[in-house]
Amino acid sequence: MEVIRVVPGVPEKHIRLTRIPGKAGVLLSFILIFMLSVSAAGNAAAQEKKQVVRIAKLLIDSAQLENYMTALKEHAETAVRVEPGVLTLYAVADKNAPAKITVFEIYADETAYKAHLQTAHFKKYKNTTKDMVKSLELVETVPIVLAAKPRL
């Protein structure tokens, strides 16, 4: 077992390789990993408490469904990519009633949600789709459990 520290940006002749031998190295690694895990779990739990989770239920004009889905897809991908506080936008259509759409939305906190409403891409989406949406119900929620596999 070797613990090797490589310092980036330092000329090669100054790179130091520190070896912590044998069992001490293994033990140290486990302690570090454990401490990092506990810290990450604590942070994640604290962050999850502030999250805003909302469900949007929409009924779309069937004649404009394709255009609506294109606009929604573009908007969701942009928002998650460019806004640090937009964590999840999952949009699905009912298999038996494709004009009925549900969007499951997670924002980092209330500030992130409010900022989202002011973005150019959100305003563009709202404007593009305003005549496609026959009804919109927004359900505010309280999360019970948000369990998901790691996602890279």
Added chain:
Amino acid sequence: MEVIRVVPGVPEKHIRLTRIPGKAGVLLSFILIFMLSVSAAGNAAAQEKKQVVRIAKLLIDSAQLENYMTALKEHAETAVRVEPGVLTLYAVADKNAPAKITVFEIYADETAYKAHLQTAHFKKYKNTTKDMVKSLELVETVPIVLAAKPRL
């Protein structure tokens, strides 16, 4: 810019530091990162098409709501942790009607979903909660967009 390759498990005196100098190293790094990104995006898109996304809408007996939420939380966390094909179980309660619960479920594919129904933890959850659930509606869906930040 230095590209440094450290070979783990090799005694220190045999560790080779390979330096690919200047612009060639930068260019090589960009090409590698680009190729990995394209490959990862292609795989992700192919995998996403097979995913099964379902929404469960439940009405719970208010007198048993706390017990129900405990059972649901335990079940969701276990399923996502131990089943490779259970990707997401997001459960929320309506803020204005806490006995109305929505679960947004993503499985890797149909096989993973069917395997989930046969697990001991799912059967335990169903058995524990059978007298707490007043109604259950399962909505099969077609995903439009599943956009989410990386999650570690």
